[in-house]
Amino acid sequence: MRMLHRVLPLIVVGSLAGAPAHADGFGEVVVVTHIDIIPDSAGRAPPGALQLLKQFVLDSRQDPGVKYFTLITWAPTSNHFQLLEIFQNSRAFDAHVSAAHTIAFRDNLQQYVGAPYDERLYQPSVR
Numbered sequence: 001m002r003m004l005h006r007v008l009p010l011i012v013v014g015s016l017a018g019a020p021a022h023a024d025g026f027g028e029v030v031v032v033t034h035i036d037i038i039p040d041s042a043g044r045a046p047p048g049a050l051q052l053l054k055q056f057v058l059d060s061r062q063d064p065g066v067k068y069f070t071l072i073t074w075a076p077t078s079n080h081f082q083l084l085e086i087f088q089n090s091r092a093f094d095a096h097v098s099a100a101h102t103i104a105f106r107d108n109l110q111q112y113v114g115a116p117y118d119e120r121l122y123q124p125s126v127r
Helices: 002-017 047-060 090-098 100-109
Strands: 029-036 066-073 080-087 118-122
Touching (some): 029 090, 047 080, 090 100
Antiparallel strands (some): 029 080, 029 118
């Protein structure tokens, strides 16, 4: 028991001094987000949704640690979109997700979405 009292503080201090488990040692973070917008009567995404998506891309490109950020659409439709994002590391991704413009975008997007916001994180397997 005495040994535990001596070792435990060293373990705690050592773990606090080290980097978090999700720290930047893992390299780039690649994100693919699928966004399905409820179409208007002509089967297209409403103009308000398109403007919101485009502005989000422009704002996000200014975030620190963003290497690539673009919006694409699935060719046979005009209301299915993907955000393709590459961040320098998980810290940059975490900062982007908690940025005011990202929170506002996700809140404002809810009125347009027809399916859950589908954000998937990847890491390059070959460098």
